[in-house]
Amino acid sequence: MTDTLTIRRPDDWHLHLRDDAMLSLVAPFTAERFGRAIVMPNLVPPVTTVAAAKAYRQRILEAVGDAGPFEPLMTAYLTDTIDPEEVARGHEEGVFMACKLYPAGATTNSDAGVTDIRNIDPVLAQMAALGMPLLVHGEVVDADIDIFDREKVFLERVLAPTLERFPDLKVVLEHITTADSVEFVQAGGERLAATVTAHHLRIDRNDILVGGIKPHMYCLPVAKRARHKEALREAVASGSPKLFLGTDSAPHARPAKESGCGCAGIFSAPVGIESYAQTFDELGCLEKLEGFASLHGPRFYGLAPNEGTITLERAPFEVPARIDPEGQDLTPFHAGERLGWRLAR
Ligand code: NCD
Ligand code: ZN
Numbered sequence: 001m002t003d004t005l006t007i008r009r010p011d012d013w014h015l016h017l018r019d020d021a022m023l024s025l026v027a028p029f030t031a032e033r034f035g036r037a038i039v040m041p042n043l044v045p046p047v048t049t050v051a052a053a054k055a056y057r058q059r060i061l062e063a064v065g066d067a068g069p070f071e072p073l074m075t076a077y078l079t080d081t082i083d084p085e086e087v088a089r090g091h092e093e094g095v096f097m098a099c100k101l102y103p104a105g106a107t108t109n110s111d112a113g114v115t116d117i118r119n120i121d122p123v124l125a126q127m128a129a130l131g132m133p134l135l136v137h138g139e140v141v142d143a144d145i146d147i148f149d150r151e152k153v154f155l156e157r158v159l160a161p162t163l164e165r166f167p168d169l170k171v172v173l174e175h176i177t178t179a180d181s182v183e184f185v186q187a188g189g190e191r192l193a194a195t196v197t198a199h200h201l202r203i204d205r206n207d208i209l210v211g212g213i214k215p216h217m218y219c220l221p222v223a224k225r226a227r228h229k230e231a232l233r234e235a236v237a238s239g240s241p242k243l244f245l246g247t248d249s250a251p252h253a254r255p256a257k258e259s260g261c262g263c264a265g266i267f268s269a270p271v272g273i274e275s276y277a278q279t280f281d282e283l284g285c286l287e288k289l290e291g292f293a294s295l296h297g298p299r300f301y302g303l304a305p306n307e308g309t310i311t312l313e314r315a316p317f318e319v320p321a322r323i324d325p326e327g328q329d330l331t332p333f334h335a336g337e338r339l340g341w342r343l344a345r
Helices: 020-033 050-067 084-092 117-130 147-165 179-187 205-209 226-237 274-282 286-301
Strands: 004-008 011-015 036-039 071-077 096-101 134-136 171-173 192-196 243-245 309-318 338-343
Touching: 004 286, 011 020, 011 243, 011 286, 020 050, 036 050, 050 071, 050 084, 071 084, 084 096, 084 117, 096 117, 117 147, 147 171, 147 179, 171 179, 179 192, 179 226, 192 226, 192 286, 226 274, 226 286, 243 286, 274 286, 274 309, 274 338
Parallel strands: 011 036, 036 071, 071 096, 096 134, 134 171, 171 192, 192 243
Antiparallel strands: 004 309, 309 338
């Protein structure tokens, strides 16, 4: 039985760091584990300019302090009216690594998002020419579509036609939750990949709803039936280079989660690699963790893997039930549970 596992320092290809005091609290959890992260731009107001992204990157580096080495990779928040020139300039200056598509109204702080993907055709053409990846929140928001079908319908109505119209555009379908998305991504060419969260590999909709409503298990896209979770587990266990790690760690203060209208988002940064290790161990494919966490993402983005390594050890890891209860008041994924893998210090 493997008791320690040393892998290239991993990256988190989908992360919410927030701002201000929340940023200061959560950034070190990520920086202790990951070499880089794709930082989501859904602040209030969203990150839509090069200047805003540069300033945010600086605030992140200050929040990380000496918890790193850690490099934030910044993204631009696409709106109906974003200037393609601003996106191109941000890419050329090495500030914008990618652009994020939030269908307007799909999730937290997405009100300024895109109302119809055809509105951003000029930006997509620009991105395809630059080799700049489009990161997609893949859910439709049509009122007549059941929330559990939003991802599947997005594939048919939005993603497939967009890929057809822009054959050179690189696309990451973020935080996939369905067998349909697994199939879709596997069937797509090399320019299409997906991130998989730690929680979607472990929870299904029963975990949210059976025995009482569990607000800390609620995120978007919402976890689906067990068979979809199984499809995700099988897909990562296959070692597919088209799938890589993206925690979608999305902290919200406990009162905002435990509410009559609770926020979507699971805060997984404190268990950001340990939870995946547990899952890969259960699946009997620990040897596939390094590819998923540390190699497939950089290859897709055209970056070198990180230089350093991290070591995980098979030892009990007691996940705190609450983090900073008197301050930001967060409940992490796996709160109060004992995991079987921890980061060796
Ligand atoms: C994210 C957030 O809170 O910013 N929430 C979530 O449930 N994942 C937004 C997102 O990625 O959808
Ligand atoms: Zn997210």
